[in-house]
Amino acid sequence: MDWLAVSDAEWTAILLSLRVATVAMICSLPFALAVAMLLARGRFFGKMLLNGLVHLPLILPPVVTGFLLLLLFGRRGPLGAFFADYFGLVFSFRWTGAALACAVMAFPLMVRSIRLSIDAVDRKLEDAATTLGASPLWVFVTVTLPLIIPGIIAGMIIAFAKAMGEFGATITFVSNIPGETQTISSAIYTFTQVPGGDAGAMRLTIISIIISMAALIFSELLATFAARRVAAQ
Amino acid sequence: MSLTVEARHRLGNFALDAAFTSDGGVTALFGRSGSGKTSLINIIAGLMKPESGRVLLDGDVIADSERRIFTPVHRRRFGYVFQEARLFPHLSVRRNLAYGRWFSGKSGSGGDFARVVDMLGIGHLLERNPSALSGGERQRVAIGRALLAAPRLLLMDEPLAALDDARKAEILPYLERLRDDAGIPIVYVSHSVGEVARLAKRVVVLENGRVTASGAAAEVLSAPAAMLATGRREAGVVLEGVVEGTDAAHELTTVRVGEERLRIANVSATPGATLRLHIAARDVMLATSRPEGISALNVLEGNIFALTSEEDGSVDVRVSCGGATIAARITRFSRDALALVPGKAVYAIIKSVAIDH
Numbered sequence: 001m002d003w004l005a006v007s008d009a010e011w012t013a014i015l016l017s018l019r020v021a022t023v024a025m026i027c028s029l030p031f032a033l034a035v036a037m038l039l040a041r042g043r044f045f046g047k048m049l050l051n052g053l054v055h056l057p058l059i060l061p062p063v064v065t066g067f068l069l070l071l072l073f074g075r076r077g078p079l080g081a082f083f084a085d086y087f088g089l090v091f092s093f094r095w096t097g098a099a100l101a102c103a104v105m106a107f108p109l110m111v112r113s114i115r116l117s118i119d120a121v122d123r124k125l126e127d128a129a130t131t132l133g134a135s136p137l138w139v140f141v142t143v144t145l146p147l148i149i150p151g152i153i154a155g156m157i158i159a160f161a162k163a164m165g166e167f168g169a170t171i172t173f174v175s176n177i178p179g180e181t182q183t184i185s186s187a188i189y190t191f192t193q194v195p196g197g198d199a200g201a202m203r204l205t206i207i208s209i210i211i212s213m214a215a216l217i218f219s220e221l222l223a224t225f226a227a228r229r230v231a232a233q
Numbered sequence: 234m235s236l237t238v239e240a241r242h243r244l245g246n247f248a249l250d251a252a253f254t255s256d257g258g259v260t261a262l263f264g265r266s267g268s269g270k271t272s273l274i275n276i277i278a279g280l281m282k283p284e285s286g287r288v289l290l291d292g293d294v295i296a297d298s299e300r301r302i303f304t305p306v307h308r309r310r311f312g313y314v315f316q317e318a319r320l321f322p323h324l325s326v327r328r329n330l331a332y333g334r335w336f337s338g339k340s341g342s343g344g345d346f347a348r349v350v351d352m353l354g355i356g357h358l359l360e361r362n363p364s365a366l367s368g369g370e371r372q373r374v375a376i377g378r379a380l381l382a383a384p385r386l387l388l389m390d391e392p393l394a395a396l397d398d399a400r401k402a403e404i405l406p407y408l409e410r411l412r413d414d415a416g417i418p419i420v421y422v423s424h425s426v427g428e429v430a431r432l433a434k435r436v437v438v439l440e441n442g443r444v445t446a447s448g449a450a451a452e453v454l455s456a457p458a459a460m461l462a463t464g465r466r467e468a469g470v471v472l473e474g475v476v477e478g479t480d481a482a483h484e485l486t487t488v489r490v491g492e493e494r495l496r497i498a499n500v501s502a503t504p505g506a507t508l509r510l511h512i513a514a515r516d517v518m519l520a521t522s523r524p525e526g527i528s529a530l531n532v533l534e535g536n537i538f539a540l541t542s543e544e545d546g547s548v549d550v551r552v553s554c555g556g557a558t559i560a561a562r563i564t565r566f567s568r569d570a571l572a573l574v575p576g577k578a579v580y581a582i583i584k585s586v587a588i589d590h
Binding site: 122124125127128129130131132133134135136138142143146147 | 278280305306307308309310311312313315317319321322323332333335336337378379382388
């Protein structure tokens with residue numbers, strides 16, 4: 001059973017993947033919530049444009065998204081330079097860049113999930129809260145947010161899963177550097193490019209399946225729990 | 234307490250142009266569905282912004298389109314009980330009740346909480362989830378929730394419409410207690426004459442977005458104009474009477490109306506209390522001689538003063554009995570068979586159990 005022993009390099013790739021996916025999921029959540037709220041409730045000029053822009057990574061070839069990120073967030077890209085100068089945050093060829101690429105790719109899925117749950121909220125409940133003296137912000141915190149928790153959880157898990165599997169945009173934007181930007185996906189790709197790499201690719205594939213299943217089951221449990229709390233009226 | 238409401242608003246083909254004032258107690262907005270009652274109450278609450286209009290409460294300008302004043306809903310402190318209870322599904326009954334107290338700045342007054350819970354009889358429900366309540370219980374919790382937000386004015390939009398008769402009968406006494414004890418002015422939307430007659434001091438009748446009648450409940454609801462707003466089933470008269478006493482053995486209460494005495498069943502009222510009785514015209518029989526051996530307890534002698542033919546073949550007969558007016562709906566056949574004409578002496582027969590109070 002020697003072939004089951006996971007090498008150090010492989011562990012590095014696994015832990016990096018988990019870190020990248022987690023950071024991507026958590027950092028994009030507030031933006032996804034705001035954009036979902038804007039799309040579900042806002043009435044403004046350019047809403048269609050925003051909607052299209054958010055969904056673009058879903059439709060564009062991942063390589064194109066990766067290349068656009070390279071142009072925008074690369075060392076000499078306008079946004080990349082800005083973040084590097086003012087926040088000391090460098091994306092290109094760093095794991096942070098991999099997280100950014102995953103976040104961008106997973107963003108439309110998260111927004112969609114949250115938006116659907118916002119659409120399902122009975123606005124009459126929000127009106128009732130207003131008549132009881134709650135300002136719009138308090139209505140959001142005490143009524144809307146608790147009611148859309150299942151959608152938020154589903155969105156986070158689907159974003160995590162997407163981030164775990166992201167390949168095209170990541171490899172285009174931050175390349176495939178072992179220990180820095182080599183995630184499970186790019187490690188499997190590397191294994192398949194060298195003779196005798198099949199065993200390594202197999203190990204990572206099995207681990208990838210385990211992580212995905214665990215995430216799925218976890219989300220189902222959380223969603224069931226949350227749905228029970230906000231059970232039908 | 235004084236409330237002034239004026240509103241003009243256009244919604245597609247529907248135009249609302251209504252105004253009324255109230256000086257406390259329960260004011261009923263009365264009319265058929267689609268008459269603009271709910272729009273008007275939403276304008277008072279601030280959930281709807283009319284094209285032009287004003288809302289004044291005790292001299293405070295809550296909204297005035299001309300002066301560009303519009304107090305946001307959450308700062309009006311107007312309680313609102315909706316047709317559906319609209320309880321928050323993610324909060325227990327206790328936390329639903331406490332929701333508004335949070336924002337009213339009176340979260341410390343635990344005595345209020347106990348009093349309202351007690352008045353509405355919901356003490357045993359506090360730890361439950363709204364999904365585990367019956368329709369009547371939910372509506373009582375909704376009323377409690379609105380009350381505990383310490384409102385300056387209570388708006389109720391057909392709070393009983395979604396309930397069956399048994400549930401209505403369960404809640405009505407609580408509403409009466411609310412009216413008598415809480416001292417908060419109430420605007421009550423309804424299309425039920427019985428409910429309005431029982432609860433409201435003043436009635437504003439709305440039809441197609443316009444006020445067609447307003448005034449004291451007994452007057453407005455007895456006028457034939459109310460027939461247009463209610464449909465024929467409930468048309469009749471509303472009489473104001475004073476409770477004289479109760480025959481406990483038979484659960485009968487005697488109410489004096491003008492010079493007449495009516496006996497009605499199943500009321501819990503103390504002697505001296507004022508009661509409004511709704512007598513539907515279809516529940517009243519007429520006889521030309523005093524009937525013998527009849528189970529109906531109320532036989533009133535009087536004179537016909539008006540006969541109106543209705544388009545469905547029935548006749549609305551108004552009988553003046555010792556200072557009270559009774560309406561009876563009979564067939565044209567009976568009118569001709571009994572030769573009923575204005576001025577003729579007749580006996581109006583009303584079953585005790587048919588009287589809404």
